[in-house]
Amino acid sequence: MNDTLIIENERLEIQLLLEAIYLKYGHDFRSYAFTHTKRRLEHRRSIEGFKNFSEMQHRVIYDEAFFNSLLLDLSINVTEMFRDPWFYKRIRDVVLPHLKTYPYAKVWHAGCSAGQEVYSMCILLEEEGMDDRVQVYATDFNELILQKAKDGIYPMDLVRDYTANYQKAGGLRSFSDYYSADYDNVIMKRSLKDHVLFSSHNLVTDGVFGEMNVIFCRNVLIYFNKELQNRVLQLFWDSLCPGGFLCLGSKESLRFSSVADKFDVVSEREKIYRKKRSPSTL
Amino acid sequence: MKKYEAVVIGVSAGGLAALDAILPTLDASFMMPVLVVQHLSPDMESYLPLHLNMRCALHAKEAEDKESLRPGTIYVAPPNYHLMVEEDKTMALSAQARVNFSRPSVDVLFETAAEVFCDRLVGVVLTGANSDGAAGLAKIKQFGGLTIVQDPATAEVDAMPKAALKSTAVDYVLPLDCIGPFLQTLARQGLHESSPGE
Numbered sequence A: 001m002n003d004t005l006i007i008e009n010e011r012l013e014i015q016l017l018l019e020a021i022y023l024k025y026g027h028d029f030r031s032y033a034f035t036h037t038k039r040r041l042e043h044r045r046s047i048e049g050f051k052n053f054s055e056m057q058h059r060v061i062y063d064e065a066f067f068n069s070l071l072l073d074l075s076i077n078v079t080e081m082f083r084d085p086w087f088y089k090r091i092r093d094v095v096l097p098h099l100k101t102y103p104y105a106k107v108w109h110a111g112c113s114a115g116q117e118v119y120s121m122c123i124l125l126e127e128e129g130m131d132d133r134v135q136v137y138a139t140d141f142n143e144l145i146l147q148k149a150k151d152g153i154y155p156m157d158l159v160r161d162y163t164a165n166y167q168k169a170g171g172l173r174s175f176s177d178y179y180s181a182d183y184d185n186v187i188m189k190r191s192l193k194d195h196v197l198f199s200s201h202n203l204v205t206d207g208v209f210g211e212m213n214v215i216f217c218r219n220v221l222i223y224f225n226k227e228l229q230n231r232v233l234q235l236f237w238d239s240l241c242p243g244g245f246l247c248l249g250s251k252e253s254l255r256f257s258s259v260a261d262k263f264d265v266v267s268e269r270e271k272i273y274r275k276k277r278s279p280s281t282l
Numbered sequence B: 001m002k003k004y005e006a007v008v009i010g011v012s013a014g015g016l017a018a019l020d021a022i023l024p025t026l027d028a029s030f031m032m033p034v035l036v037v038q039h040l041s042p043d044m045e046s047y048l049p050l051h052l053n054m055r056c057a058l059h060a061k062e063a064e065d066k067e068s069l070r071p072g073t074i075y076v077a078p079p080n081y082h083l084m085v086e087e088d089k090t091m092a093l094s095a096q097a098r099v100n101f102s103r104p105s106v107d108v109l110f111e112t113a114a115e116v117f118c119d120r121l122v123g124v125v126l127t128g129a130n131s132d133g134a135a136g137l138a139k140i141k142q143f144g145g146l147t148i149v150q151d152p153a154t155a156e157v158d159a160m161p162k163a164a165l166k167s168t169a170v171d172y173v174l175p176l177d178c179i180g181p182f183l184q185t186l187a188r189q190g191l192h193e194s195s196p197g198e
């Protein structure tokens, strides 16, 4: 068999495996970035010693525990407080002044992982005296990780990095004002989440989240294929009020997407975009 | 003669000087995309695209997620992300775990590019202090691509070329200053080819 044929067949096997996962467990990875997904599955295949992906498909249908380990393989949850500090500086300097002109604003963190991004934003809002006027929605499709976000408890050994990021992001106080420490962990100050609603939301299968002023969706789209990216970006467009802001991860961009001309670029390096007020086409 | 469609280069310690010896020698008629993974410290902003852009006839830029590969362009993997090639000849980035203690990893680029370009890929392993790239180069060879390793005697650090030579029966072992001209010759062959047949 020649190489191209092997690759084609393997692709077919992987598609069937993802289809089986979807049909059996309802988790839809069919439109995730293919090469990334394939490498993650390949990793599991070689650990478990399956001859091919069809064997893996059989196993995943009959063995829920195996499915759960695949689920972990396929999700990337890496995150941190004030990730890309210069991004948060920009949020404070450019986005928050706009938000201040509204009596009441809504912010959505889509794919919030364990919540660090959410607490970072809440800290900014508190420092700018806006926390009472902003409702924050924090969503993820992974219930386990969402529970961690609600708890707001993080390992002590990460706090050094978080503190450094907070300072680089232009923090006005001491980062330790925002948590209390026990032996191995820090617990984020309760009042930070007074205006946060945590809920489960799947960007692939769930719908619009209405009339947001700001949407954060950072380091999530990078794991989707182009078609799904475009679909989700359209969902964000539909969920934003006119003039609302969309914030992507530092290696994500609207440039190669189908919604590029429906947004203005606010800040290229920070990947901050703004929904145009009167789009030329819908 | 065969027509090649893309070049992938892996380099680590001593990489800047090695890339400077190769990429500026390619002239504007070079019609293949060149994808480069260089190991860098993760929190360093990449200055490499800027640096290369000033010296090269080809356009050099940081690789972006979902960006299509264009001929005559040098794409550099951003620090702290793996660079991959997708079936539709776009690039993809990912922050998945390190491979060979590296992110970006040469193996990740080489393996994914090999599956897309098969025998139309040229893989080059240069100076470096680890063995990243060895498995990837073997895969390029397995898929019929052309494999080149910098002669370890001309490498600032010879571990990476040596590891590649050990994993793969490579096609060419070339001194550093011959690699650029050799790539240029390969590109010209492609250019004068009337049909893309074997």
Ligand SMILES: C[S@@+](CC[C@H](N)C(=O)[O-])C[C@H]1O[C@@H](n2cnc3c(N)ncnc32)[C@H](O)[C@@H]1O
Pocket (backbone or CB within 6 Å): A075, A076, A077, A078, A079, A080, A083, A110, A111, A112, A113, A114, A117, A139, A140, A141, A142, A145, A201, A202, A203, A204, A217, A218, A219, A220, A249
């Ligand atoms: C790498 S984390 C990014 C966390 C945070 N936004 C940041 O930038 O640090 C990606 C998150 O996206 C979530 N995610 C992936 N696919 C999703 C989907 N279809 N719907 C909702 N969340 C998803 C994952 O569960 C994970 O928590």
